[in-house]
Amino acid sequence: MAGVTEIIERARGEARLVLTEIESKQLLKSLGIPTTEMRLAVSKEEAVALSRDIGYPCVLKVSSPDITHKSDAGGVKVGLESDDEVAAAFDAIMTSCRAKFPGAVIEGVTVQNMAKPGLEVIVGMATDPQFGPVLMFGLGGVWVEVLKDVSFKIVPLNKADAAKAVPEIRAARLLDGFRGSEPVDKAALEDILLRVSEFVAKTPDVQEMDLNPIFAYPDGAIAVDARVILGE
Ligand code: ADP
Numbered sequence: 001m002a003g004v005t006e007i008i009e010r011a012r013g014e015a016r017l018v019l020t021e022i023e024s025k026q027l028l029k030s031l032g033i034p035t036t037e038m039r040l041a042v043s044k045e046e047a048v049a050l051s052r053d054i055g056y057p058c059v060l061k062v063s064s065p066d067i068t069h070k071s072d073a074g075g076v077k078v079g080l081e082s083d084d085e086v087a088a089a090f091d092a093i094m095t096s097c098r099a100k101f102p103g104a105v106i107e108g109v110t111v112q113n114m115a116k117p118g119l120e121v122i123v124g125m126a127t128d129p130q131f132g133p134v135l136m137f138g139l140g141g142v143w144v145e146v147l148k149d150v151s152f153k154i155v156p157l158n159k160a161d162a163a164k165a166v167p168e169i170r171a172a173r174l175l176d177g178f179r180g181s182e183p184v185d186k187a188a189l190e191d192i193l194l195r196v197s198e199f200v201a202k203t204p205d206v207q208e209m210d211l212n213p214i215f216a217y218p219d220g221a222i223a224v225d226a227r228v229i230l231g232e
């Protein structure tokens, strides 16, 4: 886990508690959790060059320590198919984010491969004053905000805990295939829960994590957004 230590130490060195999306995903990658390929572009030209490298369709997202809800700021453009679309997306992201967050430091945009659509779920980790680190699993998107349909497990999770966390949510039927859709790979989701649990159990530096969303597929799952927050 050399990569993880370096990422955390770099943030500490810069007195930052919130890891960037790139750092958060590097961390996931070193934990063996599937995530998108991504790189930082500091100019429009670089965004186009990186998009060609990563391949179309791709996704552009604002990279700023001051903007945590990127889509609310107009900072996410998905499904970009060409150099022109990437160039236009770069301008649109900059214009919108500068207008909505006038004081924000904007490092540039991240360029990432576009993951194929899947059922959106989330895995979160929070530190409870009484129980210590707890993991949360739920459906992503509006489901988590509106229905608060999530299950909680205290770290460290064993295999049985992880296997229970997934079907415990009220909307579990959606995971089993609904109206002709194929069931999602629950083992892949349990595996993510176990990897996050094992990591936070031995890394008290980490106070909060959000893998939101994870796209769950009939075969596998991939985190398309991630945020890691360190404790004071
Ligand atoms: P926010 O900061 O608003 O949470 P996200 O990175 O989660 O921004 O992006 C918003 C939405 O865009 C996600 O919920 C997901 O549906 C979609 N998305 C983001 N990144 C990707 C990607 N690499 N591939 C496919 N869809 C993506």
Ligand code: MG
Residues within 6 Å of the ligand: 212, 213, 225, 226
């Ligand atoms: Mg998100």
